[in-house]
Every structure is written in structure tokens, then in C-alpha cells.
Amino acid sequence: MLGNGHPTTVWNRPAGKADALVSEGATLAGSVGDAVAASEVVIVCVSTYEVTRGLIEPLAAQLGGKTLINLTTGTPDDARSTAAWAAIANQDQARVIDEGDYATEISNVSTNRLALGHILQASKELGVDASWLEPVKQAADELVAEGYGNDSFARTFEKAKTKNQVL
Ligand SMILES: NC(=O)c1ccc[n+]([C@@H]2O[C@H](COP(=O)([O-])OP(=O)(O)OC[C@H]3O[C@@H](n4cnc5c(N)ncnc54)[C@H](OP(=O)(O)O)[C@@H]3O)[C@@H](O)[C@H]2O)c1
Numbered sequence: 786m787l788g789n790g791h792p793t794t795v796w797n798r799p800a801g802k803a804d805a806l807v808s809e810g811a812t813l814a815g816s817v818g819d820a821v822a823a824s825e826v827v828i829v830c831v832s833t834y835e836v837t838r839g840l841i842e843p844l845a846a847q848l849g850g851k852t853l854i855n856l857t858t859g860t861p862d863d864a865r866s867t868a869a870w871a872a873i874a875n876q877d878q879a880r881v882i883d884e885g886d887y888a889t890e891i892s893n894v895s896t897n898r899l900a901l902g903h904i905l906q907a908s909k910e911l912g913v914d915a916s917w918l919e920p921v922k923q924a925a926d927e928l929v930a931e932g933y934g935n936d937s938f939a940r941t942f943e944k945a946k947t948k949n950q951v952l
Contacts (some may be wrong), residue, residue, distance in 0.1 A: 899926035
């Protein structure tokens with residue numbers, strides 16, 4: 786990220802472990818909360834999901850509207866339950882839907898449509914059933930065709946409402 790010129794804020798329990806990154810231009814945060822506050826995309830990579838949850842759960846309010854990427858290894862159930870927690874905690878997404886204001890500068894429909902295409906293609910190649918994702922991709926396809934590609938991905942909710950689907 787630093788190599789590509791993206792402003793990057795880092796945090797580690799003993800701050801000294803971040804010295805190398807700071808010397809390359811990263812900003813050292815004094816706390817996990819400061820690191821989250823400074824970032825639109827938050828990447829977590831710690832020893833276990835238990836540690837991950839312990840670090841991010843107190844910051845639920847601050848994580849609204851941000852993209853959370855967890856690289857920590859865990860079980861599929863760990864991943865599902867953390868994703869469910871993040872969805873519930875994402876009050877900002879709910880606000881976007883409630884207010885019908887889908888303007889965004891990050892993670893728009895077009896970007897997510899491409900990602901969904903890749904996931905569906907990779908699943909097909911691996912023989913994994915990802916058919917449950919097809920209505921989401923279809924919603925993104927339709928939104929792009931209708932000129933909503935730059936809107937927040939939350940706009941897929943409008944498609945779900947129209948078709949009475951759960952996306
Ligand atoms: N290494 C790889 O190639 C690789 C590849 C795929 C996935 N992963 C996964 O990525 C995760 C991290 O792997 P790693 O190789 O980077 O392990 P690591 O070098 O042992 O790093 C573990 C990190 O977790 C932090 N940590 C542990 N308990 C903490 C707590 N209570 N509060 C705050 N921070 C805490 C440690 O911080 P301290 O410095 O304070 O101890 C350390 O920074 C693991 O889940 C691993 O399975 C690693």
C-alpha cells in the first residue's frame with residue numbers, strides 16, 4: 786500500500802514492531818481506535834479471531850461505513866459470525882438505506898459487480914456452489930445498466946425491495 790502511495794496508518798501492541806513501516810512512510814497510531822478513525826479501509830491481521838473480536842467490537846460505532854478486511858485465520862463459522870456481527874454493527878449502511886442517499890466515494894456497485902463476477906467464476910472453476918450469489922450479481926448488473934454504477938453497493942437493497950428478494 787505504501788509502495789503505491791496510499792496513506793497508511795499502522796498499529797501494533799508493542800509500537801516498535803511498526804518501526805520499519807513508519808520508516809517507509811506509515812503513520813503510527815497510538816491506539817486501535819486512532820488507527821480505525823484514520824482509515825476508510827481497516828485491515829486486521831492478528832493471531833486469532835478471539836483477538837480480532839476483542840480489538841474491533843469496542844469500535845463498532847467507529848467502523849460504520851468503513852471496509853473491514855480480516856486476514857486472521859479462523860474457521861468458516863468464525864468468518865460467518867464475524868461477518869454477521871459486522872453487518873449488524875454497520876449502522877451507517879442502515880442509515881444509507883433509510884435515507885435513500887446512495888452517494889459514495891468507496892466500494893461502489895461497479896467495483897462490487899466485478900468482484901462478484903470473479904467470485905462466481907472462481908467458484909465455478911473450483912466446483913463450489915455459489916448460486917446464492919447470482920441474484921446479487923444480477924442486481925449489480927441491472928444497476929450498472931441503469932446508470933447507478935457509481936452509487937453505494939447498498940443500492941442493491943432497492944432491487945431486493947422491487948423483486949421481494951433477500952439479497
Ligand atoms: N504468516 C503468513 O504467511 C500467514 C498467511 C496466511 C494467514 N496468516 C494468518 O494471519 C494471522 C497472523 O499471522 P502472523 O504470521 O502475522 O502471526 P504473528 O507474527 O504471530 O502475529 C500475530 C499478531 O497478533 C498480535 N496479537 C496477538 N494477541 C493480541 C492481542 N491480545 N492484542 C493485540 N494484538 C495481538 C501480535 O501482536 P504482538 O506483536 O503484540 O504480540 C502479532 O502482531 C494468523 O491468523 C495467521 O494464521 C498468516
